[in-house]
Amino acid sequence: MKETEEIKQALINFRNERDWEQFHNPKDLALAINVEAGELLELFLWKNPEEANREKVKEELADILAYAFLLADKYGFDIKEIVMDKIRINGEKYPVDKSKGSAKKYNEL
Structure with missing residues (x-):
């Protein structure tokens, strides 16, 4: 299985186990990407880039990627x-x- 497919399937399994697909329409997934991108930006606000908390950057980036993978799945990309x-x-x-x-x-x- 390709790595991207493995990631996508793990996200889908996680979502489906919680019955969250009902909330994951394309519009709301796009909005979620934007919200998480805002949270990522906040980690850099008023700081030099090297001052951002790397662990929190990693978490927010993972959230953005997760929603992007789920949005790609919705469109069959x-x-x-x-x-x-x-x-x-x-x-x-x-x-x-x-x-x-x-x-x-x-x-x-």
Whole structure:
């Protein structure tokens, strides 16, 4: 079993054992990602990046990834495929010769 599928199945099993699928519609999963991303951001608020509590960063990142995996499942997306497609698209938008070392957006290169 692919690692991403193993993770997704573990999340689905955890969710189903608790009868939580009823709450996991695409809208609410997207909202949950946003809420957890806000909690991740809060760990860095008013601090230098190295001052953030690594364990709490790990926990919030895991929450974000978990909801993202469940959202991908709702739409039947293959996680590896959609990430690899996005890397390819970004490679076209940000060619190395124009974007290397630059923080400019693709339409400003």
